[in-house]
Amino acid sequence: MARRGRRRRILAWVRNVAALLVALLWAIPLLWMFLSSVSTDSDVYRVPPTLWPSWHWENYARAWSSAPWLRYFGNTLFIALSVVILTLITSLLAGFAFALMRFRGSKVLFYIVLSVMMVPQTVLLIPNFILAHTTGLYNTYWIQILPWASSVFGIFLLRQTLSSLPQEIFDAAELDGAGAFSMLVRVAAPLTVPSLILIGLNSFMGAWGSFVWPYLMTQSNSVRPIEVGLQAFYGAEGTDWTGLSAAVTFTTVPIMILFFCLQRYFVQGAFSTQGAVQ
Template sequence: MATRPVAPKRKVTYRGVQLFWQYVVILVAALIAFFPIYWILISSLLNAHSAADVVPHFWPDWQWSNYTRAWQLEPWIQFFLNSIFIATCTAVLAVLTSLLAGYAFGTMKFPGRNLLFLLVLGLIMIPGEATLIPSYLIVSTLGWIDTYQAQIIPYAVSISGIFLIRQFFLSLPPSLWEAAQLDGCSRFGFLWRVAAPLARPAIAVVALQVFIGSWNAFLWPYLVTSSDAHRPIEVGLQAFMSGEGGTDPTGLAAAAAFTTLPVLLVFLLAQRQFIEGISAGSTKG
């Protein structure tokens, strides 16, 4: 009777062990990143007694009425429309200013270019809180209190956007501009016809960063708005922390859940462009 051949044992290679630990690290990082979202969803479905317990609850009570109560407390449709309008306008203006400034710093040579660029980058070192009072005085003098432009114009320039697009334009070969010159293309013509289409990944990153930042802004809109007609979503959330009975944790969690969903979907749909833009912007320093 013939014996069945024994299959050779597979040797665990160094590459296999390395991949295993890489996946472990990625899994742990994903769990850490997802945990706040999970905690908000769990908290939004707890009852008032469970939410007040010292011992945390990791399983919901399925109190869907928290979402109904949270939705009826504030005019969320108006807040959604305000946030979409403000975030979109801010992102469009930031992309335009970043594109023009990044193009000038990345492709054009003029006296003091490097010094001026360092001064622009130096603005990142100034904390936003330090400019609140001067910015508020300027907005008040212009009569922009409780308006859309007060929430859009101060953030129409993105320093990080200028840096990212400049880095992308530095990676473009000079032969592109030389070929465009031979075809009679001007500086602006080269920007809109050649450079800007090539910089779409970097532009997508700037637009996404500014849109999410504007959507999540709270302190500045809270200072310059006084009516629901111009308030964004994040300011509307503070209603759950200023009631007569104190903070409503379950209502706040429910409102945070359905107000975070749109921006989360935007990021998931644009994550490919975000990764490509970051990679393209870091190819040349």
């Protein structure tokens, strides 16, 4: 028993050290971004680099005044929340249908939906650009929302989650007179809250960090999001690295706060349904 306990402590120590090393690996770029944001241009290009910056906080004021950031934040928040709401609705509806509703061709249709993940989005940029101009959606909020209103990952996750639930839960609801919509709202949705939060977080972070699509589909600052606004630091005379680092820092902080507040849902692979079946 003593040997087994010592082996467990050693494994726990190795696991903690490995986790710490991985955390440091991911934290180094963030730390470097912050150090660059409070440095001078000469410090950024210094070799070997300095780990103690000169604390030029005025870089943040200069970065903030270089672009309409309040407008960019508002646009990004509106787009991201709209994408999250539509993605949750479509994922729940489609996941419920594929998991619990029996109809001819359901499996084939589900595999067709999954096949969308295999299509590179790059090859669709030109056709989508032409379609956006043809439909009048170019340079609008809608062109940044509607293409991401559904998620193949979300549909797959909800379908797998609902399929893993005991069938007795839905049989009992049906015996109580619940219809399909009632079971969706009163049974399926509450039991899939962790999965819905995970889908919502992924959708929000994807919309917040989107660059290529809004850069190609918009041309006005009135509808452009944060990531496109960072282009203000690239010019013919070069890149303003200290200003760019400062802007990246204060545009990244909100999504980092959101992640740290809800991080447990990123690693929660399953949820308990104990007590649902009596």
